[in-house]
Amino acid sequence: MLVTVLLFMLGLILICVGGDRFVDAAVAIAKKLKISQIVVGATIVSLGTTLPEILVSTTAAFDGSAAVAAGNAFGSVICNTALIAGMTQTIHPAGKSAAAIGWRGTFFFVIIAVMELWGLLTGAFNRLTGIFLIASFGFYAYMNIKSVSGGPEEEEEDAGQVSVPRQLFILVLCAVLLYAGANLLVDNGILIAQTLGVPERVIAVTFIALGTSLPELVTSVMSLVKGYGNVGLGNIIGANTLNLLLVIGIPAAVKGIPLEKQTTGVDIPLGILVMAVLVVPTLIRKRASRVQGIVLLGIYAAYCVVSFTFFH
Numbered sequence: 001m002l003v004t005v006l007l008f009m010l011g012l013i014l015i016c017v018g019g020d021r022f023v024d025a026a027v028a029i030a031k032k033l034k035i036s037q038i039v040v041g042a043t044i045v046s047l048g049t050t051l052p053e054i055l056v057s058t059t060a061a062f063d064g065s066a067a068v069a070a071g072n073a074f075g076s077v078i079c080n081t082a083l084i085a086g087m088t089q090t091i092h093p094a095g096k097s098a099a100a101i102g103w104r105g106t107f108f109f110v111i112i113a114v115m116e117l118w119g120l121l122t123g124a125f126n127r128l129t130g131i132f133l134i135a136s137f138g139f140y141a142y143m144n145i146k147s148v149s150g151g152p153e154e155e156e157e158d159a160g161q162v163s164v165p166r167q168l169f170i171l172v173l174c175a176v177l178l179y180a181g182a183n184l185l186v187d188n189g190i191l192i193a194q195t196l197g198v199p200e201r202v203i204a205v206t207f208i209a210l211g212t213s214l215p216e217l218v219t220s221v222m223s224l225v226k227g228y229g230n231v232g233l234g235n236i237i238g239a240n241t242l243n244l245l246l247v248i249g250i251p252a253a254v255k256g257i258p259l260e261k262q263t264t265g266v267d268i269p270l271g272i273l274v275m276a277v278l279v280v281p282t283l284i285r286k287r288a289s290r291v292q293g294i295v296l297l298g299i300y301a302a303y304c305v306v307s308f309t310f311f312h
Contacts, residue, residue: 001195008188014181015214022048022174022215023222025167032162041223041234042104042241043144048175049215049235050242055179057247062255070125070257073247074267077112077240078303079213081274085236086296088220089278093288094233101237103143105279108241111136112272115244119264130253137245178215185214213239233288240275274299 022045030040057072111133118129216239220232251257277295282288 004188004191007184008192011181011184011188012214014177015185015218016181018174018177018181018215018218020218020222021170022178023219023226025170025174027223027226028162028167029164029171032164032167039144039147039234041232042101042238043141043234044171045219045235046216046238046242048171049178049219050239050247051175051179051215053213053243053247054250055183058251058254062251070248070259070263071267073243074263074271076213076243076247077271078267078274078300080216080236080240080243081271081278082296082300082303084213084217084220085233085278086293086300088224088232088293089288090290090293090297092224093290093293094282101233101279102283103147104237104241105275105283107140107143108237108244108275108279109272111241111244112268112275115248116264116268116272119259119268123264124259125248125252125257127253127256130249130251130256133245133249134253137242137249140241140245178218182214236278240271270299270303 026040026045026048029044030036053072053076057070115125115129115133119125216235219235223232223235248257274296277292277299278288281292
């Protein structure tokens with residue numbers, strides 16, 4: 001057990017170190033290329049921080065652990081929004097660039113609504129669903145590239161002498177550290193949870209989801225500390241979208257994912273609810289508020305209590 005705890009701590013350290021430099025490199029690239037913080041957060045940063053979820057879910061699907069594959073994806077959406085965005089918006093609400101999440105938020109709601117309807121009708125995400133989600137990722141990537149080429153959404157300060165290839169190398173290296181750290185933390189965390197008698201689905205939607213969302217947590221907090229709050233907000237929106245398109249899409253296209261009733265009855269509707277709390281008021285007011293953060297944190301606390309109490 002001592003080795004397990006030590007490996008757990010090592011994973012946490014790798015995530016913290018990787019997340020710190022990941023944010024610096026991403027912001028440096030954004031400034032050099034005159035891309036707004038929220039766009040780089042929704043693309044480069046979110047893709048890097050979502051890698052643990054993609055790899056964990058794909059591996060789980062091949063191993064036949066469908067509860068882990070689906071629970072990890074939707075649990076991460078809930079965790080990213082209710083816990084991470086809730087915490088960061090409570091500490092420091094995003095500024096006026098929050099309006100840039102408009103089409104990204106709408107796209108997320110359309111995709112998750114289609115997934116909920118399909119899940120209710122068929123009880124599974126089959127290969128056709130996976131192909132649809134991966135194709136939708138292509139469209140999402142195209143729209144992000146188009147929004148970048150259309151001009152910056154916010155004024156950025158001069159980047160000075162920044163080497164983009166060097167910063168890209170740092171991004172890749174930090175993404176590896178984030179993945180390795182999340183892997184160590186999740187694997188050893190599961191051992192600890194299993195020792196305590198926690199069932200697979202509850203581990204998936206809480207412990208694994210929280211573990212694989214730690215890169216998002218660390219990068220969002222580091223963004224906040226360094227004064228790049230819009231990177232953190234863009235990261236959450238982008239990571240949630242990639243959770244639907246790739247974390248579910250890839251394993252579904254490869255093998256198909258049968259769904260439990262709790263997934264379509266609890267996890268997906270709750271994912272829609274927390275994203276609505278984050279996105280809708282932000283679009284109406286053109287900025288986020290601390291009230292949203294507090295409400296999101298309350299929802300996540302209630303979700304954890306219900307998961308451990310009723311689905312144990």
